[in-house]
Amino acid sequence: MTESRGPAPRTGPPHVTEGAASGPADAVTALARSWTWILGSAVVTLVPGVLILVWPDETLHVLAVVIGLYLLLAGAFRFVSAFAREGHGERFAGVLIAVLFVLAGVLCLRNPLQTITALSLIVGLAWLVSGILTLYTAIAAEDLPHRGVVLCVGVLGIVAGIVVLALPTESARVLTRLLGLWLVLLGLGELMLAFAWRHALRKSGLPPDTTGPAE
Template sequence: MTMSRGPASPAGQHPGPDGAAHRPAGDPADELARLGRSWTWLLGSAVATLVPGILILVWPDATLHVVAVIIGLYLLAAGTFRFVAVFAREGHERLAGLLVAVLFVLAGVLSLRNPLQTIAALSLITGAVWLVSGILSLYTAISAKDLPHRGVVAVVAVLAIAAGIVVLAMPTESARALTRLLGLWLVLLGLAEVGLALAWRSALRKALPRGPGAPGTSA
């Protein structure tokens, strides 16, 4: 999951501790943009990735139906987080983010459909989503020169690309092995996104005004 280009807010507006600029209430787009810039939103996305991976790893004998539901709900949740984050972006980054969000939601719906509940189909869907989203995130990390912690974003993107390639290339003879592989990559991606959220929090805190009367300082 990529971040907005920078923690800077429009003139006269200072970001809060969660990275959200204080704007007049009432505009849904502004509210979604404020939420999408929040480091806690990135952390929520990381948790939505990490928890399904842990469930799959600690429940290796779960039925295929259960695994499909876990993967499907993960993809739907990830798509929702990415959709909100789109409002914190600008220009071509917004379009790329929207495409990724739609891709995650569609993949989640497909994963929850009974006719597609085979481990091979789940691996194909999840691997393709990781590969495409990783490529788009890597493009953002390279092209957005003013993106805070570009290196962290690039690492997460490369990890997603690697996850997609490995899952797509894995032989399908062993459903148990593929299930554990999906769980392992979910955990790794979740931990990487936790690191991304913490890096974003650090960037936001550095952007906070430091002076008399500024939030978090004494007059």
């Protein structure tokens, strides 16, 4: 899941700090507010989904490893993205999502031979809680561009979590198709969000590869 990226780029003459970032914290914040960072998060979600759908007959062990790696990488993206927020509540929610994804990824990789039910429970809970927190940050964030897209991504995560938790998965093949489908849908949602943020930067008069105006 992808969350809000801080305030919207302001219209009018862009005010961008020249030169390199003043410190590591500023560099991380600048990276988190870049539309390409959202694009990278979308790719991390989309690629595993496509791989799972293309090879649905792989073993549960392979599925658990792929899902575990996806959760770890997604957690890393979300941790950096948390620095794009200015409000302490929004930043805390972002860090909480990152920690949740990393823990879920560790659980998947620690015991890749776990049961189908356990894998469904881990992924379903991660998506459900992440979707709820994303929905919260989308509503709480001020001056959020394309708020509707962020809300849709949050709702999609909630629905994905509920479906994975509620529907019985009697075989690894059923679980594989289900997880692959939701990964693709979530990845496409984040892809739309990345290009929406790029459009907001262009509309504000900033180059599309700019991270946004300095505060």
